[in-house]
Amino acid sequence: MRAWSGPVDGGIAVLGAGLSGLSLAAHLAAVPARPGPVVLVDDGARDIRDAGWAFWSRRSGLLDAAVSARFARIRVHAGGRARTLGLGRYRYGVVRGADLASVVGEVTDRVDDIGLRTGRVTQVHDGARPRVALSDGTELHPEWVFDGRGPDADDRGTSPDAWLDFRGWRIRTEAPLFDPDVPTLFDFRTDQRRAASFVYVLPTDTRHALVEHTSFAHPDGGPVGTAAHDEALREYLAAVLGADEDTYVVEADESARLPLASRPPARRSGNIVRIGAAGGMLKGSSGYAYQRIQCDSAAIAQSLARHGHPFDVRPAPSRFARYDQGLLRAVVERPAVLERAFAGLFDRSSAEPILRFLDEESTWRDEAALFASLPAAPLLRAMAGR
Structure with missing residues (x-):
């Protein structure tokens, strides 16, 4: 995405160049009309190229070129039984952060009034027109602000009903242990005494996979902890996959603790709108967000193009919450x-x-x-x- 160095007076400011910010910028670039320029503001503290997401969908999407793998079947192991299920019209996809950033750059570079400004947001003021203060002393004065900095950016979030606490190892094995055509969405052959837990396996080929231990933790409880996750992963690899510690290498690891909330948060304060996880796009019962963010970004962009405001977005029926x-x-x-x-x-x-x-x-x-x-x-x- 091209750099933006000029002032911002009117138009749109998107805060945070993570999944939600990049996705919205791309969808705004794809609509025929926007209310002024679009400036994506990010401090560069997190490198999205190291991130990754999985999702399912039965429709084509604007950023499909970023999908690195698609699966037509999944495997589950629950209740003492293993099952392999087809997905019908759906496909299970994987997106890497580096691919997403590249594809978003290709989409946004086709238009002249979208760019990236490096800076740390210190305050966002609402009023007749929002003001976004940056750490270098400058201010942006957009018409609309879309805040994708995450649930911790301010204190307006909704308290969670549970935590999704996980840790994953990207491993390389000596023996071919994985089916590259079938990911395991959940396998409950792991310790359930502390919290409801399962193992997720996303293969790259027969010897490489992300193996992840995931727990649904009590909203008032502490994190599961690295040691407990690592112990569960070692036990799963040994007992289920038959891989002793000297037969595989952990090439990378990743951890996160995501708040799962069934009640949608307040998304709007004047002309400031929360997007991404802070805007309720993290599905409470599954922890998936990628496809929900794509649909939300498309709806916001289309509403701005048609009506000049971002609120023609169909809410989900309340029964799902x-x-x-x-x-x-x-x-x-x-x-x-x-x-x-x-x-x-x-x-x-x-x-x-x-x-x-x-x-x-x-x-x-x-x-x-x-x-x-x-x-x-x-x-x-x-x-x-x-």
Whole structure:
């Protein structure tokens, strides 16, 4: 993305060049009209090229050139059974940060009024027109501000219903242990005593994969911790994959602790709009955000082009927030519920109905069919708040 060095008076300021900021900039570049220039502001503290995301979708998208791998099947292991499911019209995709940044640059460089300004945001003031103060003493005066700096940028976020706490190893094995055509979305053959946990395996080829240990932690509890995650990963590699510590190399590792909230946060304050995780795009019951951010970015850009404001964005039906809240409450209070629920949900030949439900595009009839496979008593108690 080209550098922006001039003043900003009117137009759009996008704060943060992470996933949500880059995605919105690209979608703004793709619409025929924008209310003035678009300036992406980032302090350069985090290198997005080292990041990565997975998602599912049944539609083509603006940034599909950034997808490095697509899968038509997934594997799950829950309730003592292994299953391989087709995805129907969906595909499971992987995006690397370096590829995303490159593709976004190609899209934004086609227009003259979009650029990147390096700087640290110190304050964002609302008013008749927002003011964005930078650490070098300068101010931007855009018409609209889209804040993608994350839930910790200010104190307006919603308290989480649970934490998604994970740590992953990128490993290389001596023996060919992985099926490069089928990722494992969850495998519950790991210790469940501390929290509802599973292992995720995303293969690159037969000897390389991301192996990740994920836990749904209580909202008032502390992090699982590196030592506990690493112990679970070693046990999984040895007991499930048959890989002793001298038969694989950990080439890189990654960790995160994401707040999962079922209640959507307040996104707007005047002409300041929160995007990305801070704007509620992290799905409470799954922890996935990539595709939700793409859809939200496209809707915001199209609304600005058609109406001059970003608010013609279809909200999800409120019942999905209640579903997320019930599941998260049940899982943190009774960790065994997660494996039982997933074993029931994925006991079918195709994962398409589940993915449609997680995309909040299912009908009442679809949901009734899915819920019939769930452990009803603990979920109903959780949804009732008891």
